[in-house]
Structures are given as structure tokens and as C-alpha cells.
Amino acid sequence: MIHQVPFHRPSIGEEEEREVLEVLRSGWITTGPKAKRFEREFAAYVGARHALAVAHCTGALHLALFALGIGPGDEVITTPFTFTATAEAIAYLGARPVFVDIEPQTLNIDLDKVEALLASGKLARPRALLPVHFAGQACDMERVIAIARRYGLKTVEDAAHATGAAVKLNGRGMVRIGTIGDVTCFSFYATKNITCAEGGIATTEDDRLAHKIAVASLHGMNRDAWKRYSSSGSWYYEIDDLGFKYNLSDVHAAIGLAQLRRVEEFQRKRTEIAKAYTEAFLCEPALEPPFARPDVVHAWHLYVLRLRTERLRIHRNKFVELLRERGVGVSVHCIPLNYMRVYQTKYGYRPGDFPVAEDVYSRCLSLPIYPAMTDRDVNYVIDTVLDVTRQNLR
Ligand SMILES: Cc1ncc(COP(=O)(O)O)c(C=O)c1O
Structure with a gap:
């Protein structure tokens, strides 16, 4: 019989089993204490001020763009060499994904071409730059931020491949991906560097964006609405804006917590x-x-x-x-x-x-x-x- 090496096999062991079992036996299986702990520990890992756990990276990208106010008619510059989720999240908001070709070496978006396009004046309403750290190799974030500043663009990083990636920045040394752009979105899909089976996180340094993302991730309810069934929470909640259903369950977060230790x-x-x-x-x-x-x-x-x-x-x-x-x-x-x-x-x-x-x-x-x-x-x-x-x- 020939040797078989599957394209992917997750590393799930006793720690993941123990964490999940604890949730299953706890009486509370959806978003709750484990998801909150996963947020804290992931934020500490990348060095971010806020980490908002969500159902998947697609949702994180959608929420990031939503929180930044991207809407119909806006243009978001990104790469065509990515999974459809990157551009799909832009399209969800009625904005247009503006694709710019990649560099032949890193396979990341070609920033010379991004600058040339912005300088050409051909875009009607460029609002954001959405680079993808392809395969887990960071884009030149120094330059991404400089371009964004020059043209008044927001930055959302698609870090679906980039848990653990870091890049050198002037004055900050080697910096983990997750603290540079306005919002950074990670994936914990089954094949990713760490997994929740399905899951994602948005990190940001901005308190206002963090609040918007957290609220929009659960139907526009206030931040602690997940506690509404518990004795410490209130049954009453306000809905000020439409939101989405992108919360991460504690069952999924438990897997992620064990994975994060490894x-x-x-x-x-x-x-x-x-x-x-x-x-x-x-x-x-x-x-x-x-x-x-x-x-x-x-x-x-x-x-x-x-x-x-x-x-x-x-x-x-x-x-x-x-x-x-x-x-x-x-x-x-x-x-x-x-x-x-x-x-x-x-x-x-x-x-x-x-x-x-x-x-x-x-x-x-x-x-x-x-x-x-x-x-x-x-x-x-x-x-x-x-x-x-x-x-x-x-
Ligand atoms: C570059 C990129 N962005 C976004 C996603 C979406 O991630 P998720 O499956 O967690 O929604 C993927 C998934 O493979 C991806 O490769």
C-alpha cells in the first residue's frame, strides 16, 4: 500500500477534548466565558488592545468594513489572488472590490500598482485598503499604512493565513500581525494555523471600532447581551442598529483556547x-x-x-x-x-x-x-x- 499524506490533518488532542468537554458539561454552550477568555488570550498573544471573537473570518471582515462605515458605491482595494471571502465581504456592503495584481515574489498585493492606481485618479470613491497576508507572509505594512494615510483610506488586514506572522516596522521592531491596520481579521477554520473548527477574530486598537464590531456581531444588542439568560445578566436589551449573527460559541472557543497554548x-x-x-x-x-x-x-x-x-x-x-x-x-x-x-x-x-x-x-x-x-x-x-x-x- 502506498503511503498517504493528506493535504491537511488538524492537531486535536487531549487538551482540546478537555476544554470542549468542560463547556458541554457546564450548562452554557454558546457565547460566554470561554469566548471572552479566548478574546483576552488572543489579544495578549498578538499584543492587541481588543480582540472580538466571531463565527469566521468572513464575518470578521464584514464587521470590520461595516464598523468603518463602508457602504454602497465605496471602493475597497484588494487582491484578486485570494479566497472569495475577502471580496465577498466587500460586496456584502454594496461596495466594489477593486482588484490590483500581485507581486511575483511574495504573491501579496503589488503596492506600486496600488499607488499608481490611486495616483491616476481613476477611482471614484476609494475608501479602504484590504491587503491579504498571503500564505502567512506579511505585506509591507509600513508602506500600506503610508499609502492609506496619503489617500485617506482605512485599512483592514485579511490575516486569515497569518496567525503567528510578524513584520518589521520602523521604531517598533518585529511586530505581530494584529496591531497595525485599523482592523485585522483572523481565521480559525479547520485548516488554519490554529483552529476552532470554525471561527474568527477581529483585532483593533480603536475602542470605538471594537465596540461597534462587538455590538454588530450579535444583532446590534449591547456588548454583554450574551449574559441575558444568566443570573448576573439583565433580560432587557436595547437594539440601536441592525447587526448580524456572527458570535462565536463557547464550544468553538474552547478548541481555540487549547490550540492557542500550542x-x-x-x-x-x-x-x-x-x-x-x-x-x-x-x-x-x-x-x-x-x-x-x-x-x-x-x-x-x-x-x-x-x-x-x-x-x-x-x-x-x-x-x-x-x-x-x-x-x-x-x-x-x-x-x-x-x-x-x-x-x-x-x-x-x-x-x-x-x-x-x-x-x-x-x-x-x-x-x-x-x-x-x-x-x-x-x-x-x-x-x-x-x-x-x-x-x-x-
Ligand atoms: C485569504 C482568506 N480570507 C478569508 C477567508 C475566510 O475565512 P473563514 O473560513 O474563517 O471565513 C479565508 C478562508 O480560507 C482565506 O483563505
Whole structure:
């Protein structure tokens, strides 16, 4: 039987089981003390003033833009090389996602192109910049903030991939992602660097934004409405504004609390795997390992390998198929959003609009990278990738 390495396997152990069981037996299973503790501990971990736990990163992005007052007719600049959630959250508010192509090295939004677009005066109502820290590698936040200041834009960071990531800032040294933009949104989806099964958090330094996000995350009720069924809470609540239903349950938060205690260990393991892959693949000219900036802490949520297809007889899809046949779980990140019908019909994007993102997409694949991988798994992935490459050289 061939060895199998799934694309992802979560690291769930006794600590997660104990935390969840405690919630299940406590008599209170939805948003409550565990979610509040998760907020405090996550805020302490990234060094943020506020952390608001929510059901998912998509909700966190929606709430962040909502709290910043983004609305119909506004334009929010972001990358097409992301999961649909990033742009979907913009569209929820009737705003327009303005895609700007990515840099070929980091695969993050190209800030030269962002500046050129803003300077061109072609945008009608630019209101916010929404960079994605792709694969867990931070964008140049010094520059993001400078551009935002110059053009009066708000900043929302999509840090779905970036729990544990950090970036060097002038005067502040190495700073964890989560305290830089107006709001930063993290994902704790099943495959993310830490997980709640489903979950997300919005962090901010701004008291007013924190309050708005907290209230809007639970139907516009006041901040402590989750206590309304308990003896310490009041049954009466006010609704001043429409909100959403994005609260995080204590069952989910309990998993996150246990995971947060292991975040450094997880980060170390991901970094080791990335290093082993890159060392092995650098020896093979048909493979292009991901570029890692020296001035960041990369969270290594994804390991995105590019094929130099001019050196191969097969294309990416066949390469993926061959790896899968040999038991290596592989995925592709990301399918550029201008390829998706909804962004074509709603906003007029077309294939060909973002040559860098489209070129990367045509020859990239994501390899398994997660703490539950054994040394044997890592070596098997390396050997299989090299083998498939060498059997298919031109
Ligand atoms: C870049 C990016 N943003 C946002 C999300 C949405 O995260 P969630 O599933 O927690 O809503 C994802 C999910 O994969 C993502 O990759």
C-alpha cells in the first residue's frame, strides 16, 4: 500500500477534548466565558488592545468594513489572488472590490500598482485598503499604512493565513500581525494555523471600532447581551442598529483556547517543514520554492510551490494528479477571482486582467504543511515531488 499524506490533518488532542468537554458539561454552550477568555488570550498573544471573537473570518471582515462605515458605491482595494471571502465581504456592503495584481515574489498585493492606481485618479470613491497576508507572509505594512494615510483610506488586514506572522516596522521592531491596520481579521477554520473548527477574530486598537464590531456581531444588542439568560445578566436589551449573527460559541472557543497554548509549537513545526521543502526543491531547476522575505516572520499557512513549466513535459493539473495518485494530498491556492463568474458579471472583471496572479495560478500547487506531519510524511512528500518532476523533465 502506498503511503498517504493528506493535504491537511488538524492537531486535536487531549487538551482540546478537555476544554470542549468542560463547556458541554457546564450548562452554557454558546457565547460566554470561554469566548471572552479566548478574546483576552488572543489579544495578549498578538499584543492587541481588543480582540472580538466571531463565527469566521468572513464575518470578521464584514464587521470590520461595516464598523468603518463602508457602504454602497465605496471602493475597497484588494487582491484578486485570494479566497472569495475577502471580496465577498466587500460586496456584502454594496461596495466594489477593486482588484490590483500581485507581486511575483511574495504573491501579496503589488503596492506600486496600488499607488499608481490611486495616483491616476481613476477611482471614484476609494475608501479602504484590504491587503491579504498571503500564505502567512506579511505585506509591507509600513508602506500600506503610508499609502492609506496619503489617500485617506482605512485599512483592514485579511490575516486569515497569518496567525503567528510578524513584520518589521520602523521604531517598533518585529511586530505581530494584529496591531497595525485599523482592523485585522483572523481565521480559525479547520485548516488554519490554529483552529476552532470554525471561527474568527477581529483585532483593533480603536475602542470605538471594537465596540461597534462587538455590538454588530450579535444583532446590534449591547456588548454583554450574551449574559441575558444568566443570573448576573439583565433580560432587557436595547437594539440601536441592525447587526448580524456572527458570535462565536463557547464550544468553538474552547478548541481555540487549547490550540492557542500550542501556537508556538505549531509555528516551529510549520517553519521546519517549509525549510526542509525549500532546501530539497532548490536543487531542482524545474521547481520554484516560495520566496520568504528576510524581514518577516512567515506563518507558513501554505507552502505554494511553483513549477517552471517550460522545463517540464506536463502542466500543473497533471502534476497535481500524479502527486495525488501517489498519496500526496495537494491543493491549489488561489484561483484568481477574475476567473470567477460572479466577479465577471457583477464587476466586469475578465481573464487577462491580472497577468501576474494568472501566471502564478497556472503553475502553482500547495503541498501539505501542518504540525501533525511526521518526518516520514515530509520526506515522502519531498521524494514524491522530486520523483514526479524528474520523470517529467523535457
Ligand atoms: C485569504 C482568506 N480570507 C478569508 C477567508 C475566510 O475565512 P473563514 O473560513 O474563517 O471565513 C479565508 C478562508 O480560507 C482565506 O483563505
